[in-house]
Amino acid sequence: RRRLPPGPPALPLFGNLLWLRHSAADVEPLLLKLFKQYGPVVTLRIGSRLSIFVADRKLAHAALIGAGAALADRPTAATSSLLGVTDNIITRANYGATWRLLRRNLVSHTLQQSRVDAFAPARVWVRRVLVEKLAAGETSSPGNVMEAFQYTMFCLLVLMCFGERLDEPAVRAIEESERAWLIYISRRMSVFFFFPSITKHLFRGRLETAHALRRRQKDLFMPLINARREFKRQASPPASETTFQHSYVDTLLDVKIAEEGNRSLTDDEIVALCSEFLNAGTDTTSTGLQWIMAELVKNPSIQSKLYSEIKSVVGDDDNDGEVLERNIRDKDNKMPYLNAVIKEGLRKHPPGHFVLPHKAAEDIEIGGYLIPKGTTVNFMVAEMGRDEKEWENAMDFSPERFLDGGHGVGVDMHGTKGIKMMPFGVGRRICAGLNIAMLHLEYFVGSMVMEFEWKEAEGFEVEFSEKREFTTVMAKPLRPRLVPRRS
């Protein structure tokens, strides 16, 4: 007797044709209209496949925390088998032993506190590169700072991944190959969702291009992975300024899959996991930085309050950002305003307006509706952070709401007791990089405010309209005027 959530009528064979051309996030405006018409849970159909979207915070909590493991699987990517790409990566693996092993390896071996500490010199180096790039952009017209954010966040993750400080051409080569692969997969592969046994012949050229992009990625990664194999083999590896003692690849080389005869990861799996690591933390963090810096340009009084707080804690001459970082990591939270600015940025402008798609492992119920086993379910992250019922004047940028007396004080980003905002998702599939992402956002926003006064440039006024890329970015990129604060 239980009903599916309501939704627009679909043609029985092709379902909602819109999906042939678009990804979930491209149909965000359509979904917003459907929520007004049908309520907070909506069904869309693609042929016989069902996709359900949830916009309500309480229902999201019931589904992601209450239903627990029942909603912790991922839908199978139709293209994986066609391209021979492994699903043994954290974002794509179903909830089970392999996922647990890979996720624990990342969280407990690469992103745990002592390892994060060991990468402090990497952050110092990247901070320097970022400041230089921002200063260089200033000599011509107001620069597009997003390019500098993307490049430097990518540099940092390449270093953490391969343990090697590469020069700019080498980093750029990896960055371009990753981007080309992601763009191709997201824009040219959706034809294979329908009748793959036929479309794989009709669109053979597309599969060949995707294979070539994958080979390029492997060609770039394998020398770096093999260098780490060699590094680990040495009894006392030489210390060097550019080679780090630890890397994500080191941990992957040690992984053993017990369920499969204690085998090691294959080269293809290691390449795929490195690619996931680089992509998960680059666009998300650089998009967060762009929106937060745009808000600081638009709200000079908030920027000067933030600068005063940082200066009072850090002093004037923290040229390598070491004192800044120490204070950010201090458990006593010496810079509550900096923390509040980051949270407010993530609430109002979450880099992802959706989480990654979840799949129901069994029949479950959300809001009295049936969610049948196998259904894809997603959640409207931006809607929740902008919900006027929870956040007064939700579209104002007001970090004060996260300070004492504010409605958002003590907000639990893990959403365990209830969801007020969920920029990192919640529940079993919550972002594995939440802690390091917060550290990166605080450290780089703090550093940029220490170095420059961020002002609106004439002719390049800040606009808060949005554009969907891999994340939701500013439609008109931020081009501020940067005034150095020290000589």
Ligand code: HEM
């Ligand atoms: C501001 C920065 C970031 C944001 C906003 C963000 C957000 C998210 C979101 C929304 C999800 C999906 C949650 C779900 O499906 O329910 C996710 C998953 C994930 N993120 Fe992040 N992320 C950020 C940075 C990072 C970083 C720096 C890393 C690692 C270096 C990372 C690694 C991952 C991984 C591995 C997953 C998959 C988790 C799983 O499926 O179990 N993220 N992230």
